[in-house]
Amino acid sequence: xxxxxxxxxxxxxxxxxxxxxxxxxxxxxxxxxxxxxxxxxxxxxxxxxxxxxxxxxxxxxxxxxxxxxxxxxxxxxxxxxxxxxxxxxxxxxxxxxxxxxxxxxxxxxxxxxxxxxxxxxxxxxxxxxxxxxxxxxxx
Amino acid sequence: xxxxxxxxxxxxxxxxxxxxxxxxxxxxxxxxxxxxxxxxxxxxxxxxxxxxxxxxxxxxxxxxxxxxxxxxxxxxxxxxxxxxxxxxxxxxxxxxxxxxxxxxxxxxxxxxxxxxxxxxxxxxxxxxxx
Numbered sequence: 001x002x003x004x005x006x007x008x009x010x011x012x013x014x015x016x017x018x019x020x021x022x023x024x025x026x027x028x029x030x031x032x033x034x035x036x037x038x039x040x041x042x043x044x045x046x047x048x049x050x051x052x053x054x055x056x057x058x059x060x061x062x063x064x065x066x067x068x069x070x071x072x073x074x075x076x077x078x079x080x081x082x083x084x085x086x087x088x089x090x091x092x093x094x095x096x097x098x099x100x101x102x103x104x105x106x107x108x109x110x111x112x113x114x115x116x117x118x119x120x121x122x123x124x125x126x127x128x129x130x131x132x133x134x135x136x137x138x139x
Numbered sequence: 140x141x142x143x144x145x146x147x148x149x150x151x152x153x154x155x156x157x158x159x160x161x162x163x164x165x166x167x168x169x170x171x172x173x174x175x176x177x178x179x180x181x182x183x184x185x186x187x188x189x190x191x192x193x194x195x196x197x198x199x200x201x202x203x204x205x206x207x208x209x210x211x212x213x214x215x216x217x218x219x220x221x222x223x224x225x226x227x228x229x230x231x232x233x234x235x236x237x238x239x240x241x242x243x244x245x246x247x248x249x250x251x252x253x254x255x256x257x258x259x260x261x262x263x264x265x266x267x268x269x
Contacts, residue, residue, distance in 0.1 A: 044239045056194065061197070061239040065157060065239060067232045069233050071164050071169075072168045073173070074168070074226055074233065076172060077226045078178070079172075079177070119222075119230075120229070
């Protein structure tokens with residue numbers, strides 16, 4: 001009696017195990033959940049890294065695009081700035097004001113600005129006017 | 140992910156439009172200056188192939204050269220071509236704009252053949268790290 005009961009139980013258990021292995025439900029589910037979690041983590045890490053890089057690039061780009069360019073000044077400077085620069089660098093040179101200390105300091109400041117802006121005719125014209133007023137020069 | 144791709148597409152079109160706008164503005168100013176006698180030579184900006192070794196992180200895949208060509212009028216000497224290049228390179232705002240819009244090479248050419256000068260734009264402005 002007991003033997004048949006044990007045999008029947010073993011048979012039933014074997015059948016259940018065989019069915020589960022055949023379907024493979026429990027093993028596959030857990031594996032797929034782990035894979036998806038892993039992929040989500042990888043995606044979030046990559047996204048985070050890309051975002052930090054892009055933000056810096058994007059800020060640089062937006063800052064650069066926000067400013068306007070004076071093309072008229074660029075074209076004008078391309079052809080006419082050299083002549084004006086040559087004239088200004090001679091007339092505003094600090095060595096031309098050796099006695100007057102105040103004028104010498106002003107000339108030095110203007111001369112430095114002239115050198116810095118030698119390819120910007122708009123600024124050179126402004127400096128010319130400044131030199132005329134402050135250094136009493138005639139052009 | 141989709142949002143990112145969509146933003147990239149919009150940005151690509153915006154860049155195209157900005158590039159065209161910049162070239163159009165340059166050419167209009169050059170034309171006005173030539174007609175009014177401020178410039179002795181008519182300059183014309185266009186997009187060229189560029190130099191592949193000058194690439195940076197904002198570079199376009201193709202056509203990354205900003206070419207300025209001297210057309211009608213007096214033929215320019217080499218020093219004058221270099222001076223035009225220097226005027227552009229010393230304008231930080233313009234160089235920054237050229238770089239972010241995908242240009243990496245500045246070319247200043249005479250009217251005939253390939254006579255001209257070429258500069259690497261990334262040498263003239265500090266760029267954000269890659």
